[in-house]
Amino acid sequence: MEFLDGATARTRPYLLLTDSTGQQLSSTELAAVVSQLFDTGIQTLVFAIGPADGWSPAARKRADKTIAFGRITLPHELAAVIAAEQLYRSLTIRAGHPYHTGH
Template sequence: MKILLSAISASRPNARGSFAPLIEEYVKRSARYAQTSYRSFSLEADLLGFLQESATRTRPHLLLADSQGQQLSSPELAALLGQQFDAGTQTLIFAIGPADGWSAAARKRADKLVAFGRITLPHELAAVVAAEQLYRALTIRAGHPYHSGH
């Protein structure tokens, strides 16, 4: 399964500032367990278009980070990834939304809304949190001691 971490950033689609090394580090670590990458989109419509283009024998599984989403523990996120691996999902996309939130169309297309709690985070920091949680979930699945029940 391929995993794509993405963010919508209209003002700075390619800029990740001082958070870039952290995002890259967790993406690199995750790549030991699953093909993992990061991509920024200027507009939500660009992400939705990408979803259409990247559909292969299975449609990409879309997780949207949203404050109204379900709060998952790290083991629950690992179980969710496991379900997608087992279901034969080819691509899982975990997306950080635009500043004004996801549109009704994006919410309708999403397979799941996931929250990092009720707090609001800058896109770059949310991307770091998502990248670390994806890595943590993959290590939980692999039985790696990184998580160790914390």
């Protein structure tokens, strides 16, 4: 993966789209994606909630990864809460914290 912008020596943002047609991941699988991004030095993760009528072909092409929170349609506010919780869960899985396992 080439993420470094030679002009600024910063990584370009990693764009993760959420859309009902995206790849369905378990919490552990999402944590693995987040961990891989950390390990490769990504500095900014953009977690974008899909618009009501879906992403444009240009947005899909620009995305580094597209994931789904299942095939159901969620209100944007609820999708944002789920995204925040899953990102938090990913960080606790990465840290070996018991939050994910319920202990």
